[in-house]
Structures are given as C-alpha cells and as structure tokens.
Amino acid sequence: MMLSLLVFLPVFFALVVAIWPQKSTVRHLALGFSIIEFLVSLLMLQKFDSNSAALQMVEKVSWIDRFGISYFMGIDGISLMLVMLTTFLTPIIILGSWKSIDQRVKGFHSALFILQTAMLGSFLAMDAILFYVFWELSLVPMYFIVGIWGGSRRIYATVKFFIYTMAGSVLMLLAIIFMMNLTPEVTGGVMSASLLDFYKLEIPFISGDFFTTQTMLFFAFALAFAIKVPMFPLHTWLPDAHVEAPTPGSVVLAGVMLKMGTYCFLRWVIPLFPEATEHYGWIFIAAGVIGIVYGALVAMVQPDVKKLVAYSSVSHMGYIIVGLFTMNAYGLNGGLYQMLNHGISTGALFLLIGMIYERTHSREISKYGGLASALPIFTIIFVIVTMSSIAVPLTNGFIGEFLILLGSFQYSPAVAAVSVSGVVLGAAYMLWMVKRVFFGPKGQLVLESEKDAHHALHDLSAREIVVMAPLLLMIFWMGLFPNHFMDYSKVSVDYLIKNKMNYSFPTGAEQAHTEEK
Amino acid sequence: MPSTSFLTDISINHYLILSAILFSIGMAGVLLRRNIIVLFMSIELMLNAVNISFVTFSHYFDKVDGQVMVFFVMTIAAAEAAVGLALAVSIFKRFKEVNIRFFEHLKG
C-alpha cells in the first residue's frame, strides 16, 4: 500500500485544503502536508532495496477486466529518484510561494497537490492506461496554475502548453491502444494494458522501412515524450509557459514535469522499442545536440531573465536527451542524474528569480545592474546556483554533464565535440546575465528603490533562506557524493542496459542470479 | 415485363412505386417549402407513404406485423401533428411568421 498511499495522499490533502475554513492558516497546513508527504517518501526510500533491479512494492488490482486494464503500480531504481525529487521539491515550492501567491490560496494549494498526485502517478504507474490517466491529469492543474495565477499573456501560454502536450498525448494513446491489441499474443488470448506484458511483446521491426509497426509505435510514443521534454524543435511552448507561469508553477514545470518526458523515454521507449531506438536514436541525439547549442545561443540574447532560464532548460534537457539515447552506462546514468540536477538547479533559479521579481516587479535584464551590493546574500546564493547550472565541478551539475558527455563520446566523438560547446556557451549566457544583473554600476531598478523608502530592496528573509538552504545542500551533496544517489538507480540502469533488447523486470530469482555473476 | 401487363396486372411494384412517389413528393415538400404548415403536411405525406409500404408488405408476406406498425405510425403522426401544430401556432402568435427560413437562430 506504500505507493498508493504516496500517490493518493496529496489528493486527500487537496480536499482538506480546499475545505479548510481558516484562510490564514492554509499555507501552514499545506506546508505541513507536503512535509508529511516527503516523510512518507523517505519511509519508502528506506524500504526500497537498492540492490535489486526488480519492480518493488508492487500493487496490482484489476480495474477494467474486459480490456485487461488494472491498477498496477511499482517502483524501481529509475523511478525512485524522480519520486524523491517530486516530494522533495513540493514543500520548497509551497514555502517559496508564501508571498507570491496571495489570491485563491486554497485553490492554488489544491491544484499543487493534485499535480503532485498526477506526477507521482505517472512515475509509478505500470499500466499503460493508468499511466495515461495520470499523464493527462497532470495537465489540468498545471493549466489552472498558469491560467489563473500567471502573468499577462497567461491564456496564450496555457493554451499553447496544453495543445502542444495534448497533441503528443493523443498519438501516444493511439499507440497504447494499438499495443493493447497486440498483447493477446503473449498473454494467451487476453487483452492487457500492463507494462510487463508490453515488455514481452516482440514488435516486428524492419530496418530501413519506416512503416513497420515498431517504428511507427516508437515515433508515436517518442513524439509525445519529446514534446514534454521539450526537445528541439518542439520546445517553443516552454519559454512562453515559463514566462507566464507564477514562480511555483515554473519550478514544478522545470523541476518535475519536464522530467516526466525524459523518464518515460527510459521507462517506455527504450525498453519497448529497442531496435527502433537503436536505429532511429541518432535523430534524437541530433535533436538533442542541436537543442544544447540552440538553447544556449538563444538564451544568451534573451532580454528577460526568466526566459533566459527557460531557454537554458532547453539546452540542459538537450543534454539529457543525448545521454539517454547514447544507450550506454555513462549516458543513461548521467542522463538520469542530470534530471535530478536540472530539477534542483533550475528549480532554484526560478525560485530566485521569483524572489527578485517580488521585490522589483521586473524581469528585464537591462533594468537591473548592481544588485550585488544591494542584496549580497541573494547574490551569493544566485552565483552558487549559477555554478551548479553551468556544471562547475563539486556541484551536482558537473557529474551529470560530464557523464553525459562521456557517454556521447563513446557513442560518437563528433557528438561529444559539438555538445561540449554547451559547456562554453552555458558559462557565457549565465555569467553574462549574472554580470548584467548583479555587477556593474547600480541599474535603474536599484536606483529607484533607493529613492523610494517603500520599495527599498531587502535582502533575503529568513523564510527565503530556508527555502534555498535544502537546494544548496543538495547541490553540494550531489556534487561531492554522487554515489549516495546513484547507488539507488545504478542497478536498475545497468540491468536496463544489459537487457535492453529483451527487457523486463527481473524476478527475485533472476536477480539473485545476476548478482552472483 | 410487357408494358400492357404493367398497366393491368397490379403487382407489389405498383404499390411500392406509389409509396416511393408519395415519399418523394413529401420529401420535396419538406426540403423546399417554407411554410411550416405545409412542412407538416409534407411530413404527414411521407409518413403515409411509408404506411402504404408497410401495408403492402404486410399483405404480400401475409404477416400482420406491417399493419400493426401502421397503427403505431399513425399514432405517432397524430401526436406529432398535435405537438407540431401547437408549436406552429404559438410560434405564429409570437413572431407573426410561418416562414421556416425566419427561424435560423440555432446556427453554430
């Protein structure tokens, strides 16, 4: 029951928050709830057996018998880390939005909890239809979070976000239904939507022929996930969504929702369609590499800080795509690690930008300048997070980026040679932004705030420092001791690589056997 | 089939052709006329054309089902006429208009 508890506890929280009578304590309540959720996930982490690649804590209840759809959840090393990321970020998001969300507070926190359920559900669902339900469910609260609490062009942004994602999901639904129709081959005549049965399928693949079943299914799934990631050239919804979303929305979006796309590549695309992945992986690697360079270049010339970080996400997600599709140990481990890194460092960046936006009500880089002397602690934290984002060693970003680059080098030195330019460009756009925002003579905003006592700039409050502290801790912890984190996922990832051509979760006995080797 | 016998020997085809002609006239009325009252009349015509078919088949196959069906149709037609005319009257009262083209408010 552990996983169900984890997934559906937030729904309960959402209900309680929605009907909570006292308006003034809603935030405290929500924060408490999210911390409880995090503790539950820690409990789960503690029960998790990291030496096994098997699906753990399995729950399976028949749901719609006629089509073999079941309520089927399970966790392995790959999903574990992302689940932890989700539960870890939520309290931070709630505490971070303490001030910035001042209207419809109840509604906001309910939406956030529903979103948490949807995200956790899509990481844990092992049944295609159940997964699809969670996947689509995640759109709804996000739609409201951006649409209600967003900026001035929020409707445009939400509609764009929704339609983009939806367009991909529809293809995926078609593919899922198609695969369900194939399952009687392996289940002895019964239809099934279980991922385990999907894994057993041997979907025909003819190299070079685009219109073979596996290739078509591969692209249907991959397109849906690539939009979510978002992969170049399907990325244009992201900057708009980020710019218009309220700070907590941006953090969830960058921190977790984008990872749903990359995670699903690992969980669905690679094991289900190994031949097609191998055969057409280069398309995604190419798109990823273009994304790295393109995202970095476009980020460099953005006039809006938030948009800059949004484009930097395009660049970072490009790394993850490259890592995953190299299909080797370095690329996959690095890609998975980079998912966590990006969640933490970009989440932190969005939080920081939110904090400064609350003070100055502007995000235009040209209006800033000289913030460092006005807000020293803020600046220090921002620079640390920047270093994590541009992958300076001993921060988390380095481990992921280095492993991905190593993996891409093993795949093809040319890919690594181009991707590595992201290392330079990343430093260029981030540091140039830091220079224009924090250094140099006092800019327009700082001068205005000095004239007006009402709008004086205050350095970070205790609450804001508490928001940032866990993120900073993770930045260094993950950079110094990556094994503490990778040990949970390593077995699963290695197992995936070894058995990618005929993947299925090992049973206990098999697992014991592989360990003996 | 020689042309003389077609005029003298009344077969099932004659009934069905009559039914089809009546149905087509009714349908043309529904599609082309504007007056609501005339539309109702055309609908009645179509229903009765169908009734002729029913009776014909009933007789031909020597089964009573078709005739039973006719009663149903007539009942429905009566009910429909009652409701329809009531609507027509109230619409006329309200808008002083019986032209069907006048009522185009339900467009998308």
Place this chain on the structure above:
Amino acid sequence: MSHQMLIAILLLSPLVGFILNGVRFRSSNYLLAGSIATGAVAVSFACAIALFMQLVGLPPEQRRLTVSFFEWISVGSFKVNAGFVVDQISAIMILIITGVGSLIHLFSIGYMHHDKGVTKYFAYLNFFLFNMLILVLGDSLLTMFVGWEGVGLCSYLLIGFWFNDSAKAAAGMKAFITNRIGDAAFIIGMFILFMTFGTLNMHELNGLAPTIMESSWLGAVTLGTLMLFIGATGKSAQIPLYVWLPDAMAGPTPVSALIHAATMVTAGVYMIVRLNPLFVVAPNTMMVIAIVGAATAVLAATIGLTQTDIKKVLAYSTVSQLGYMFLAVGVGAFGAGMFHLMTHAFFKALMFLGSGSVIHAMHEEQDIRKMGGLKKYLPITHFTFVLGWLAIIGMPPFAGFFSKDEILWFAYSSPRGHILLWIAGAIGATLTAFYMTRLMALTFWGSSRVDKSVHPHESPLVMTIPLMVLGLLSVIGGWVGIPHVISEFVGHIPNFWEHWLEPLITKLPEASQVAHSATEEWALMGVSVSLASISALAAFIMYTKKAGAADKVANAFGPVYKLVDNKYYVDEAYFGVIINPLVSASRDLWHYVDVNVIDKATYKITDLVRGGGSFVRSLQNGNMQQYAMYVVLGVVIALSYMLVG
C-alpha cells in the same frame, strides 16, 4: 603524522579558512580576516614542508605518497576516487603554492586593509588555494580538473572583486569563459585518453603510455594530448586564448601575483610535466606546444614593449614567460619547464607585489607615465624590484638566468628543438630585457612625473617582508639547478633539481643520437646574456637619459607601433569575427527560427484546424431544411453504397 593526515590537513586548512571568513563576509576587520586566512595557508605550508621531508626521506624510486579519501564517481568502468598524490613534481608545486601563497596572504593584509570587502577577499583567496592544491595533488585527470575549474571560478570571483565597476566584472567573465573554451577541450582530451587507456589516473596513464612514437596526427595519444594542451592554453594564457590574462589585472594586485603569475597560470605547464610520458610519445603535440610557446613568448613580449599600465606590462611579461615554459616542455625539457615555473613564481610574484606596493604608495595610480623617480620614496620596494628585474632579464647568478638559459639551451640542443626556436627564445629574452628595463626606468628611475597631490610613501612591514623574502628567493632560487657546464667550471655543485625530478621525467628516445659540446653551450649562453644586457642598456638610456628618444623610435616605426600598441587588434578581431557575429546570429535564431519558423508553423497547423472548424460550422447554419437535406443526402449515399458495394 601520517602522510594521509598531512595531506588532509594541507587540503582542508584553506577550506576551513574560506568557510570561517566566508560566513562573516560582511566584516571589515582586516586583521582578523587576514590572520585566519594567512594562518590557514601557513598551516598548509607547514604540512607541505613535512610532506616534502617525508619524500626526501624515501629512496628516489619510492617517493610517492598517496591517499584516497572516498570513491567519487563510479559508473560502469569509469571510476574516479577523491585521491591525492604527493610525489616529486607535486611536492614542488605545493611548496611553491603554499609558500608563495602565505607571503602573498601576508602582503594582502597590508594591501587590502582599507577595503570594505576584505573578509570576502581573504575567503576567496583561501578558496583559491584550496582549489589550487586539489589541482596539483589530484591523482587523476578528473580530480585535477576539479581544481582546474575551481581555480578558474576563484579567478573569476577575484578579478571581478570590485564588481561595481562594469569593466572589472566583464574582465572576470572574460577570464572564465575563455578558460571554459580550454576546459571544453580538456574534457574531450580526458575522454580520448579514457577511451584509449581505460583510466584517468595519471600514474596509470603514464604507465600505460605506449613505447612507440605516434607519428600520425590522428593517433589517440596525439589527439588526446593536443586537446589537453588546448586546455592548457586557456588556463596558462597561451595563443590563442591568452587574451583574458591582461584583462585579469582588474583584480586586486596580490591576486595578480598569486593567481595570475605564480600559481594558477602555471597549471598548464604542470599538467604537461605531470603527464610527460604521454606527451613524449606524441611528437606532433610536442612540436605544436613548442611552437605555440615560442610564438607566445615573442608576441606577448612585443606587446609588453608599449604598455603603460604597470600591471599590464607584468601581465604580458607573464604570458611571455609562460611561453618559455611551454617552449621548454615542448622540446622535451620538462625539468627545465618546471624549473622556470618555480623561479618565475618567485620573481614574478615579487614584481607583482612590488607593483602592488607602488600602486599602494601612488594611491591606486597604475600608469607608469605618471610615475618616475620613485626610488627615493620606496627604497625597499625598489631594491627588491631590482632583484626581480635582474632575475627576469636573465642576469647571472639570479634565479631567472639559470632557468631561462636552460630552456634556451634545450630549445637549441634537444632532438626536438630547432635553431628557430632558440632564435625566438633569444628575441623574447632581448625584448624582455628591454621592456622590463623600461618599466624600471619609468617607475623608479629618472625624474619624477608624479602628480603633486600624491605623496608616495614606503609600504608597511607587513608588505615589505614578503617582498624581501621573495627578493632573496629570486636571487638564490636558481641555485638548485645549476647547469653542468657552469658547475664544472665553478666546482662541482650538484644539480639538485635534475636529480630530484629524474625518476618522473621520461627521457626523449632520440636523445642519444646528437651530441653537443660545452663550447656551444657557453657560446649560446654568452649570446643571450649579452643580447639581454645590450637591450637593457639601450632601454635604460632611452628612458632615463634621453627624454623623447622613445617617442622618436615610436614615430619611426609608425604603423607597426600602432599595431603593437593596440595589441595586434586581437581582442577586436575576436569580438568582430566570433563574439559579435555569434550574438547577432543568436538573435536571428531566436527571432527567425523560434518566433518565425517554429511558432509560425504551429500557428499554421492551428489555422488549419480552425479553418476546418469554421467550414464545419458553416454547415450548421440554422436552416432546418438544409439539415433535412443532409439527412437525405446521407441516406442516399448510404443506400447507393449498399446497392453498389
């Protein structure tokens, strides 16, 4: 104490200092901050000495103390430990770093005492030392890379220390990004070596180095080492990535002394010496290194001729001297490269600190045209500066003479050397003598051009003591590596340096084929020393005795002078050819590709859907008779389908 413990303390002591000062960064108590920081480095220095003594106590072949604290990264067959090693090479480095480092920390107490950010300054400085120690002690390329990037970060922070000045912040940024270009190549180099040899541990790499020379340009070792060397050009400011170093002078002067002269910029040389068995088997790489080094030595020296900022002159001189070190390692004289690295650390740190003392005395004035005759106001600074000057222009028996002479000799005599390399080196030495003498003359000698409002004064003891110590080292520092010809002449002084490094330095395989006589060595030595003396004398006369002579020369050369004065327009070229086009191309990418192509394409799709929708909508026009018609049409179509099909 066990060596593991010593290494741990050595590394952590500056880190502790960084944290202690970092958490109270707002404080302006310069004494407390300075004592913490200097104390931390002094502890490290003590550890370094202790480690050095331990090494000395071991037989030469076993001089290798290692420690591994924990497993850092372990993925697949890629395993890297947080492992550190003290051997003959890194022992020298830690002694230089912590030794010169503590002197510079001490100096900083005096130099920075009036600055509001003094605590932050010392925190950064300690953090730099921490990273620098990781760089030199790391036992694998990746551990080294941690320090490699870390020192780049510190350099960024310290160059942009006075960040309210936009130009200084920009200089920091420039340094970091330029370094990153090198770092990117360094990463690729690591990948090539890892894929070839399956390890990044430098000891193992050296052991695995093939014995057969790689003549191809595309061999794994050649490509790998070439990439590492590109990384080194970034960190050690060589062509084409040297442009950041002169700008880096925006930082506080002791920082320039520590980071941009004595320690960080030598990391590239250190890395190559560290991996010398690999570089030796890639003669093509070595050739590139030697050529780049020689070219940088000359190019930077020519720019140094025209600079008017005291620190910029020293900066270009640093670039030039680093060129010498690369020239040395490029011709296979790894020991000579390390030797020059050490002597340079002494005399260049001395000169930077001396310039700091001058700037301090002149109230932040850095333009040498507004100095002159400072000798009488700053006697100690002047005296120590003279020692540094004699060392850098290579006057015997000062430190620079021995190391530079050895480099020049190897550039000529080494099987991988060439007479052209020697000529380049000799020209560089001549130019060096000229611009350094010019610097001395304009700053300390001749008549005073000091502004009336400025009253120069000698710096306090806390600043002059480091100068004196470094001055002493600049004199005697070279005596540990006296070349054979001289030692035989003077009376069998052993060459400690060569013996010390011998176990770790790979001999060039071609070495035995060519023989050079001692006469040749004497002759070359004589030529270079006399060239330097003549040019120094010329500069002395030009800038002290004959006022206006310099301008005449400048005018005579006209366009050439202008070209050199503008640093060959390299910065402008980089901006014009690379950076600006890149930025405007990015803008185009954004406006055209993102906004106009991708978004417009999506809009086209939505337009299509919308168009379809409005067509269907037009069918539902409220006309009931038309609806009826659709029904009829539908029935007709269905019926005819059934009849036909």
